[in-house]
Amino acid sequence: MPHTFDPGYFAEPFRTLCMNYPESDVYVPDQFRVEWGPIFHRGRLDGSARVLVIGQDPAQHETIVRRVLVGEAGKRLQGLLGKLGITASYVIINTFLYSVYGSVKAATAKDARLIGYRNSWLDALLIGQKVEAVIALGMAADAAWQAWKQTPSGKTFNVAYAPVTHPTEPESSSKNDKKKLAEATKKLLENWNSGLQALSPSVKNPDVATALVAYGDTWAAGDRPAIPEGDMPAGLPSWMHEQDGWAARLGIDATTKRRNITVTVPRGIVT
Amino acid sequence: MPHTFDPGYFAEPFRTLCMNYPESDVYVPDQFRVEWGPIFHRGRLDGSARVLVIGQDPAQHETIVRRVLVGEAGKRLQGLLGKLGITASYVIINTFLYSVYGSVKAATAKDARLIGYRNSWLDALLIGQKVEAVIALGMAADAAWQAWKQTPSGKTFNVAYAPVTHPTEPESSSKNDKKKLAEATKKLLENWNSGLQALSPSVKNPDVATALVAYGDTWAAGDRPAIPEGDMPAGLPSWMHEQDGWAARLGIDATTKRRNITVTVPRGIVT
Numbered sequence: 001m002p003h004t005f006d007p008g009y010f011a012e013p014f015r016t017l018c019m020n021y022p023e024s025d026v027y028v029p030d031q032f033r034v035e036w037g038p039i040f041h042r043g044r045l046d047g048s049a050r051v052l053v054i055g056q057d058p059a060q061h062e063t064i065v066r067r068v069l070v071g072e073a074g075k076r077l078q079g080l081l082g083k084l085g086i087t088a089s090y091v092i093i094n095t096f097l098y099s100v101y102g103s104v105k106a107a108t109a110k111d112a113r114l115i116g117y118r119n120s121w122l123d124a125l126l127i128g129q130k131v132e133a134v135i136a137l138g139m140a141a142d143a144a145w146q147a148w149k150q151t152p153s154g155k156t157f158n159v160a161y162a163p164v165t166h167p168t169e170p171e172s173s174s175k176n177d178k179k180k181l182a183e184a185t186k187k188l189l190e191n192w193n194s195g196l197q198a199l200s201p202s203v204k205n206p207d208v209a210t211a212l213v214a215y216g217d218t219w220a221a222g223d224r225p226a227i228p229e230g231d232m233p234a235g236l237p238s239w240m241h242e243q244d245g246w247a248a249r250l251g252i253d254a255t256t257k258r259r260n261i262t263v264t265v266p267r268g269i270v271t
Numbered sequence: 272m273p274h275t276f277d278p279g280y281f282a283e284p285f286r287t288l289c290m291n292y293p294e295s296d297v298y299v300p301d302q303f304r305v306e307w308g309p310i311f312h313r314g315r316l317d318g319s320a321r322v323l324v325i326g327q328d329p330a331q332h333e334t335i336v337r338r339v340l341v342g343e344a345g346k347r348l349q350g351l352l353g354k355l356g357i358t359a360s361y362v363i364i365n366t367f368l369y370s371v372y373g374s375v376k377a378a379t380a381k382d383a384r385l386i387g388y389r390n391s392w393l394d395a396l397l398i399g400q401k402v403e404a405v406i407a408l409g410m411a412a413d414a415a416w417q418a419w420k421q422t423p424s425g426k427t428f429n430v431a432y433a434p435v436t437h438p439t440e441p442e443s444s445s446k447n448d449k450k451k452l453a454e455a456t457k458k459l460l461e462n463w464n465s466g467l468q469a470l471s472p473s474v475k476n477p478d479v480a481t482a483l484v485a486y487g488d489t490w491a492a493g494d495r496p497a498i499p500e501g502d503m504p505a506g507l508p509s510w511m512h513e514q515d516g517w518a519a520r521l522g523i524d525a526t527t528k529r530r531n532i533t534v535t536v537p538r539g540i541v542t
Contacts, residue, residue: 002290007279010278010279010281021506029541035540040505234290234311235337239306262532262534270306270526
């Protein structure tokens with residue numbers, strides 16, 4: 001069976017964007033893991049994207065794969081896109097090019113160089129392209145969208161837009177409390193249902209004609225599909241897009257952890 | 272400063288080659304770490320290569336970077352190419368797509384599907400292209416070359432060819448014995464000097480006009496330059512091409528080790 005893959009950043013303007021990105025003078029190392037390099041996108045760069053997604057920042061799985069939103073948050077997003085009939089025609093960038101370390105100071109997030117670079121990506125992905133809907137995952141992504149909307153090109157650009165709760169907000173906010181997790185998940189899915197209602201009429205060219213089916217109170221079977229192989233660079237093993245939890249930052253203290261990513265092939269593959 | 276990068280496998284025939292590669296029915300899991308996926312090449316795929324190199328198999332650094340010969344062996348090769356005036360116009364493939372586990376059985380290495388796929392790469396990189404010299408690193412690579420030379424296209428193809436000792440053979444053969452290592456290194460460098468003598472007259476279009484300077488009895492300053500940033504995928508941090516020893520297979524037993532790659536940012540980068 002042929003293995004599809006993402007051909008990456010060979011065409012302009014993406015080739016130039018991936019050669020000239022903000023570094024540690026903009027993404028300061030006390031707030032970002034700049035030492036692992038920037039991670040740019042996932043999905044279609046060939047103009048076929050119908051939905052644009054803005055995520056937050058890359059974590060350890062993204063750092064190994066060099067594509068954004070490939071872990072659990074990515075699977076949940078994949079399910080959300082699927083409910084709009086979008087199985088391939090999407091493109092995803094993050095608010096931040098580098099993994100957030102601790103929290104981001106307002107002054108850093110508002111740095112004109114940081115915003116300007118991200119806006120160049122948004123210009124490239126939106127102006128004169130086919131995007132019919134934009135989704136922002138979480139508050140930082142919503143702020144990123146608003147910053148673009150204040151630019152001359154953003155001001156005059158009309159597209160359906162829904163800021164929704166970040167896919168793993170329930171885990172972040174509930175801190176291992178199962179009851180809180182269930183409540184937060186229910187709240188997230190209600191929020192996502194509203195987002196789907198808002199965007200669904202605007203997605204006129206889905207990959208698969210799909211009647212909108214709302215989420216229930218918790219994740220159902222099929223709500224967290226695997227990341228498509230075609231979103232990965234060439235040659236990556238299937239467990240990297242089918243599974244999650246195979247990369248971790250391990251270490252006895254904060255600095256050791258920060259310097260480490262441990263990749264473990266999931267059980268059942270090496271026999 | 273712009274960061275150059277390798278745009279990868281977007282053009283044919285490489286795009287199709289990277290979609291259709293031999294898997295565990297050919298590269299059997301008791302001889303190859305197929306679970307980490309195939310790793311295809313390093314260097315120029317745009318027809319500008321003047322020297323073609325055949326290496327052996329990818330190890331842990333190659334698995335993270337997804338390009339071949341990026342560790343210590345790669346640096347030594349980079350030095351060898353530099354002595355021919357070749358700083359950018361090279362392309363490297365390996366004998367084996369996957370990391371060797373233990374040793375490779377003769378029957379596996381002679382599998383027509385394994386050889387046929389590799390020959391498709393050699394056809395693509397040689398027939399009608401500009402390559403002026405071919406280097407094989409180690410005996411398996413020499414056998415790979417001979418197998419291609421037996422094909423109809425190989426038989427009629429004339430190019431300068433030198434099989435040389437594998438760059439890290441001294442470490443493999445000396446098993447931490449310093450005296451043996453020094454002797455094996457001297458022997459390797461003598462062997463490489465012979466290879467340079469054989470190939471140098473044929474490399475008529477080097478990147479940099481260079482008078483041939485032979486190796487001494489041991490590695491000299493400048494003999495192990497860093498892997499060029501332009502050989503790496505987009506966005507990889509500089510330590511991944513400038514340094515070595517940042518990836519290891521760790522674990523308490525063979526299976527655990529096989530399932531693990533631990534990446535550690537070198538000292539002095541996270542402060």
